[in-house]
Amino acid sequence: MMLSAFDIFKIGIGPSSSHTVGPMRAALLFARSLEQRGLLARVARLRVDLFGSLGATGHGHATDQGVILGLFGDAPDTVRPETVQPRLEALRRTGTLMLLGTTPIAFDRVRDIVFRGEESLPEHPNAMRFTAFATDDAVLAEGSYFSVGGGFVVEGGQAVAQTAAVAVPHPFSTGDELMAQCRENGLSVAALVLRNECAWRPEAEVRAGLLRIWGVMQQCVQRGFGIDNPLAAQALPGPLRMRRRAGELHRELLAQAGAADPLAAMDWVNAFAMAVNEENAAGGRVVTAPTNGAAGVVPAVMHYYQRFVPNASDAGIVDFLLTAAAIGMLYKTNASISGAEVGCQGEVGVACSMAAGALAAVLGGTPAQVENAAEIGMEHNLGLTCDPVGGMVQIPCVERNAMGAVKAINAARMALRGDGSHYVSLDAVIRTMKQTGEDMKSTYKETSLGGLAVNVVEC
Numbered sequence: 412m413m414l415s416a417f418d419i420f421k422i423g424i425g426p427s428s429s430h431t432v433g434p435m436r437a438a439l440l441f442a443r444s445l446e447q448r449g450l451l452a453r454v455a456r457l458r459v460d461l462f463g464s465l466g467a468t469g470h471g472h473a474t475d476q477g478v479i480l481g482l483f484g485d486a487p488d489t490v491r492p493e494t495v496q497p498r499l500e501a502l503r504r505t506g507t508l509m510l511l512g513t514t515p516i517a518f519d520r521v522r523d524i525v526f527r528g529e530e531s532l533p534e535h536p537n538a539m540r541f542t543a544f545a546t547d548d549a550v551l552a553e554g555s556y557f558s559v560g561g562g563f564v565v566e567g568g569q570a571v572a573q574t575a576a577v578a579v580p581h582p583f584s585t586g587d588e589l590m591a592q593c594r595e596n597g598l599s600v601a602a603l604v605l606r607n608e609c610a611w612r613p614e615a616e617v618r619a620g621l622l623r624i625w626g627v628m629q630q631c632v633q634r635g636f637g638i639d640n641p642l643a644a645q646a647l648p649g650p651l652r653m654r655r656r657a658g659e660l661h662r663e664l665l666a667q668a669g670a671a672d673p674l675a676a677m678d679w680v681n682a683f684a685m686a687v688n689e690e691n692a693a694g695g696r697v698v699t700a701p702t703n704g705a706a707g708v709v710p711a712v713m714h715y716y717q718r719f720v721p722n723a724s725d726a727g728i729v730d731f732l733l734t735a736a737a738i739g740m741l742y743k744t745n746a747s748i749s750g751a752e753v754g755c756q757g758e759v760g761v762a763c764s765m766a767a768g769a770l771a772a773v774l775g776g777t778p779a780q781v782e783n784a785a786e787i788g789m790e791h792n793l794g795l796t797c798d799p800v801g802g803m804v805q806i807p808c809v810e811r812n813a814m815g816a817v818k819a820i821n822a823a824r825m826a827l828r829g830d831g832s833h834y835v836s837l838d839a840v841i842r843t844m845k846q847t848g849e850d851m852k853s854t855y856k857e858t859s860l861g862g863l864a865v866n867v868v869e870c
Contacts, residue, residue, distance in 0.1 A: 412576045413583075414743060416608055416617075416736035420624045421562050421699045423487035424495075425691035426804040428703040429537055429749055429857075430465060430472030433558025435490075438481025440566060441541040441554045442511050448552065451514050455546040457482065459524045463536035464751035465558065467528030467858045471649060471802030473694065475524045478539075482518075484511040487562065492695055528858070535559055536751040536856065560749030560757065561701045579607040584744050586782055586837035589737060593778040600768075600778050601730035604737045621732045622725060624698055628687070628710040631697050635686025636661040647692045653805045655693075657686035676719050677817055684711035684813040692805045701739045701748045701761055704797075704804050707812030708762035709735055712770050712819050720774065727773045735769035738785045741837065746845035750797035751857040753848025755811065760792030760844065763815040764837075767822035774823065779831025786837045787822035793840070793847055796855035798862030807863055 423432040438459070445451045459478050461469050469475060476499065480490055483498065499520075502508055508518035532538035535557040543551040557565040581596065581603045583589040592603055608617045637643035637658035647653040660682045664675070672678075687707035691697045700709040713731055717723045739748070742761045747753045768785030776784065792815070800806040826833075854861030 413579045413607060414740045415611060416604060416733055417620060418563075419561070419699075419701050419736040419739040419743070420621075420732060421488065422624070422627050422696065423562055423699055423703065424490060424492050424696055425473075425694045425703055425706075427472040427474075428562040428699040428706075429558045429560050429751060430469060430474045431477040432487045432562040432699065432703065433477075433537065433560075433564050434461075434465065434474050434539060435477035435481040435485065435487050436562065436564045437539050437556035437558065437566075438478045438541070439484065439486060440481075440556065440564065442482050442484065444554060445543060445552060446511060450543065450551050451510065453545050453551055454510060454514065454516055454543045456517050456544050457510075457523060458542045458544070460527055460540040460542075461525065462527050462538040462540070463531040464528075464857045465537050465539060466526040466530065467860070468799065468802030469526055469528075471799065471859070472804065475520060478524060479508070479518075479520065482508060482510055495694065532557075535565070535749075536853070537749065558749075560747055560752065561743065562699050563743075577610045579610045581607055584741075586741055586841070589741070590778055590782055599730070599734075600737050600772060600781055601733040604733040605729075608733070618729050621729050624732060625713065625728050627696060627698050628700075628713065631690050631695065632683055632686045632710060632714060634695055635690040636682070642693065643689075647689065647803075647805055648694070649801060649803045649805070651801055651803060651805055653692075653809075655689045657682055657689050660685065676715065679718060680711050680715050680816050680820065681813040683714040684708060684816045685809050687711065688804070688809040688812045692803065692809065700735075701743065701765065702750070702758045704750060704755070704808055705758040705762035705812060705815065707809075708759060708815040708819060709766045709769070711812070711816035712766040715816070715820060716770060716773055723773075731769040731773050734772040734781060735765040738765045738768045738837075742841055742844075745838070746841050747848060753844065754795055754851050754856050755797040756789070756792050756795040756844050757848060758797070759811050759815040760789050760795050762812075763792055763819045763822070764788035766816065766819035767826070770820060770823035771826050774827060776823070776827050777831050780826045780829065782837045783829060783831055783833045784823045784826035786833060786835055786840050787825055788819050789837075789840045789844060790835060791818060791822070793844060794851075796851070796862050797857040798855055798864045799857065799859055800864050800867045802859040802864070806867065
């Protein structure tokens with residue numbers, strides 16, 4: 412089944428697509444399954460077991476919070492971030508959870524959500540098991556779910572459909588197939604993906620939806636800069652007490668406007684990326700692109716396009732997102748976008764590849780140059796580990812997004828200086844990324860058991 416651009420770019424909340432958004436979706440699916448089976452009124456209590464990476468770093472990634480929100484009946488794209496903490500406090504105080512907002516059950520966050528980081532299920536390192544009990548402690552229902560990156564969820568071995576299966580006019584599953592489709596039909600990558608998207612919804616709706624995605628990205632940057640967001644002056648949540656820097660950097664850049672600094676654009680890109688990922692780390696609203704941990708790369712490069720490229724337009728923004736989505740689909744289909752599965756090369760590396768190809772496209776690149784830029788973006792992120800300090804999406808994640816964005820811009824510029832021919836294909840680098848992830852020790856795949864996570868002392 413072909414993925415949609417709206418599968419790759421999904422509106423959610425921080426701090427993690429795999430550890431917060433995915434568990435929220437899984438909990439909502441399980442709760443709805445109880446309702447559909449007529450069991451909701453019989454539920455007295457629930458237990459949620461979190462395995463593998465979810466168990467190991469779930470505290471720092473707010474996995475338990477995501478689960479609770481899903482049980483409340485919240486979805487990642489509609490939950491209001493400002494309501495989360497008051498409702499969690501009410502749950503702590505009363506010990507009562509309103510399942511799907513209608514059915515009260517006894518619930519204790521510490522007792523009923525069990526972190527089993529030392530145990531893994533064979534299907535995927537991000538595993539959850541939900542168990543519903545009746546008043547006599549008899550098991551009413553069980554369900555296993557796997558959060559496979561980018562907010563995607565697999566239930567009991569079956570993929571949960573993100574977009575209804577339809578026949579698209581230009582199907583592709585590899586980079587070579589995508590390039591062949593572009594050549595044979597005389598289409599850019601964006602135009603080809605747009606035609607596919609129109610198999611699901613009218614073109615006007617596609618464009619409006621993508622501009623809504625862009626609007627959420629812009630709002631996230633503004634909030635990260637502290638504009639109409641007093642919380643941006645606070646340290647990020649958690650024991651690290653990490654200072655937010657994007658707002659201060661933004662103010663400095665505004666004060667220095669007009670100064671003769673040939674690298675000022677790089678400072679702006681850093682500010683854009685850090686604003687997004689600091690907002691993500693604070694639990695704010697972001698767009699998975701393709702994950703929350705890598706959510707700052709694509710918006711930062713899009714802001715670079717808007718601010719520094721002459722004649723930038725909304726049409727260019729739509730083409731950027733369509734092109735980036737095509738590249739993201741290839742990684743999702745043929746490898747992984749889960750840090751728990753392949754390390755951060757599958758998150759920031761993929762985001763860098765997506766942004767590089769998309770920027771090359773809106774700067775006038777041919778499909779071959781787009782593929783080249785995307786390949787360069789990943790080639791120089793191969794082996795990137797996922798080793799969050801304290802299990803939190805803060806160090807090195809915030810700065811890593813800024814580095815990924817700058818690298819994407821350079822990759823696009825390198826590709827545009829060539830004619831599109833290159834030795835390493837995008838398909839080859841995707842295969843290599845997948846193989847590298849398989850060879851990588853589990854300690855470097857979102858477990859916080861290796862790398863910076865054990866060499867930086869938590870304050």
